[in-house]
Amino acid sequence: MTPEIFVTDPSWPYSKAKTAVLTAASAVIREDGPRAATLKNIATRAGITEPAIFRHFEGVDGLFEGLFSAYERVYERSAKAFLAEGKGLAKLRDASLTLVENIAASDNFAYVLLFARHIFRGYPELKARVTANDAKDQAAVLACVNEGIKAGDIRSDIDPVSTASSLIGGIYVTAVLWIESGCAFDLKAVYADRWDDFERMVATKPAPKSRESKPARERALAYFPLRPVAVAKGRGSASKKAAAKLALKAAPGRKSKESPKALKASKPEVKAPAKNAPKASVKTAVKKAAPVKKSPAKGK
DSSP: OOOHHHHTOTTOOSOHHHHHHHHHHHHHHHHHOGGGOOHHHHHHHHTSOHHHHTTTSSHHHHHHHHHHHHHHHHHHHHHHHHTSSOOHHHHHHHHHHHHHHHHHHTTTHHHHHHTHHHHTTTOHHHHHHHHHHHHHHHHHHHHHHHHHHHHTSBOSSSOHHHHHHHHHHHHHHHHHHHHHTTSOSOHHHHHHHHHHHHHHHHBSSOOOOOOOOHHHHHHHHHHOTTSOHHHHHOOSHHHHHHHHHHHHHHSTTSOOSSOHHHHHHHSOOOOOOOTTOOHHHHSOOOOOOOOOOOOOOOOO
């Protein structure tokens, strides 16, 4: 399915047929990686023949150029948010949420946006443009952070580069987990929670943290799929005991598929000594070393 972000874009240069091929290529790359983006796999995904692709693109290279155009469209929409009017922490928040919203609306193209350096590494010119765009993003976020420090919204005792890096890293990690989970959770809602935590760390006057609601806990469980449920829902010593039991069960070598009888039979049988047995039969005899015989002294 073609993302709405392209359907509603009047300046999108490709026809519906070309866009369908690009959508199929982005889906193949997201599921199996860039090396799987062969004409055969893309044609199968798009429901067309391989020769039909050549009517729209000049082979695989033309396809990747088309994918780069899609990447740039998503990037430009996101980059404009950090250059919009406003200042301080409010501008940084609006731009971050807009970026996440664009990622969520990009469907399979979100993978192309997040892993552009890896996808276009075989095309030096395209990779250089991706690197330049990443540098622009970092500079735009850093400028917003510095504006917030001057406005008194963002703490000045934290290095601005660290604040900007934390923001960019938080967006990236949340989006990657969303993609790897098969879009199993609401990306915008989960990142809104992450932003609240970020704001409480960097804001000079952080908003008070409200009590976590049930939907927020459910989003947290989706965001951390590897966290045991007992630890996520419970508190205190009971949850710690439950976590310890889960850890013991998951530890390698703790659980065996064999039945208790089979395990008992496999162990060597050790007989206990009889109660009335003499001590000599229980203790192992230890041989004493023979005394060294002294030779008689020779007369002078």
